[in-house]
Amino acid sequence: MVHFYLKRWFTAVCLSATSVSSLHALETRVDDPAAQERFTSGFSSNPVDNTSSDFLLNGFNLSGIGWDPTDTRKGFVMISPIHFLAATHFAPNSSDSITFQNQSGNLVNIGVAGVQAMENNNNTASDLTLGTLDRALVAADQVNFFSVADLATEALYTGRALFVYGKTPKVGQATIGAFQDFAADPVTGSSGLNPSRTYQFTYSTAAGGNNDATFEVGDSGSPSFTIIGGQLALTGTHSALVSIGTTKINYDTFVPEYLDELNAAMAADGFQVTAPVPEPSAYALLLGFIVLGGAIFRRRA
Numbered sequence: 001m002v003h004f005y006l007k008r009w010f011t012a013v014c015l016s017a018t019s020v021s022s023l024h025a026l027e028t029r030v031d032d033p034a035a036q037e038r039f040t041s042g043f044s045s046n047p048v049d050n051t052s053s054d055f056l057l058n059g060f061n062l063s064g065i066g067w068d069p070t071d072t073r074k075g076f077v078m079i080s081p082i083h084f085l086a087a088t089h090f091a092p093n094s095s096d097s098i099t100f101q102n103q104s105g106n107l108v109n110i111g112v113a114g115v116q117a118m119e120n121n122n123n124t125a126s127d128l129t130l131g132t133l134d135r136a137l138v139a140a141d142q143v144n145f146f147s148v149a150d151l152a153t154e155a156l157y158t159g160r161a162l163f164v165y166g167k168t169p170k171v172g173q174a175t176i177g178a179f180q181d182f183a184a185d186p187v188t189g190s191s192g193l194n195p196s197r198t199y200q201f202t203y204s205t206a207a208g209g210n211n212d213a214t215f216e217v218g219d220s221g222s223p224s225f226t227i228i229g230g231q232l233a234l235t236g237t238h239s240a241l242v243s244i245g246t247t248k249i250n251y252d253t254f255v256p257e258y259l260d261e262l263n264a265a266m267a268a269d270g271f272q273v274t275a276p277v278p279e280p281s282a283y284a285l286l287l288g289f290i291v292l293g294g295a296i297f298r299r300r301a
Contacts, residue, residue, distance in 0.1 A: 026166025030210040066100040075222035078145035080271040082136040087221035102142035126196040149233035150275035172213020174201035197257040
């Protein structure tokens with residue numbers, strides 16, 4: 001659990017050089033629909049899958065990433081058959097619903113029963129919110145949910161390749177950088193961001209790879225993944241962007257930091273977060289875990 005002794009560290013000075021924004025679309029250095037767009041056309045009422053072998057997430061099941069049909073900027077990621085994650089500052093209301101495109105290409109729309117911000121250990125709300133659907137997914141829905149990365153230390157995440165998912169929906173790439181406790185008063189928007197444990201990734205407007213990604217307004221709450229054991233493992237949900245000259249520093253709320261809080265909240269519905277099966281070199285560490293359906297289920301306390 002995070003130890004927060006934070007003050008809001010950003011003040012609105014030198015705004016021509018520096019700005020902080022909460023994220024209300026994903027920008028890539030070079031637009032390449034075949035590589036970056038989840039759908040080739042029809043989003044959001046009749047989306048057509050991008051089946052190009054060039055697509056960055058070709059071969060992965062993305063049905064568990066949904067959107068708000070009344071505000072398609074809002075992206076949500078399922079972490080159990082009934083639970084999803086969102087950014088606290090861009091979370092849905094209990095009267096909203098989430099639309100998923102299932103594995104057969106059909107749309108599945110399910111209502112939101114409620115949302116709950118995950119707390120830091122000083123009892124302050126973070127920018128990570130756990131949402132609950134008004135019914136659990138069933139096999140006929142053909143909608144999946146994602147495991148959450150659970151490496152032993154933050155240092156093991158640093159330098160890992162990251163797949164960054166944003167609105168429209170679009171996918172780009174990045175590399176996980178430094179970790180920090182982050183809180184800020186956005187220059188744009190009506191409220192500040194809640195303090196959260198985050199990791200950052202940087203984007204230079206001067207040079208880089210074609211698929212390099214940076215946040216734009218509208219990306220808040222959408223997920224980032226790394227690959228562990230050949231699976232997409234959730235690492236973060238998008239929270240904020242700091243621009244300093246030609247450098248854009250992107251902040252994801254670090255979901256694994258909140259595993260205990262998530263499990264405690266999900267237990268009432270009979271679910272727990274799952275972790276991905278690790279790379280073969282780490283199989284010896286699996287003793288004492290329950291293996292079920294290709295995922296390792298966390299034991300309840």
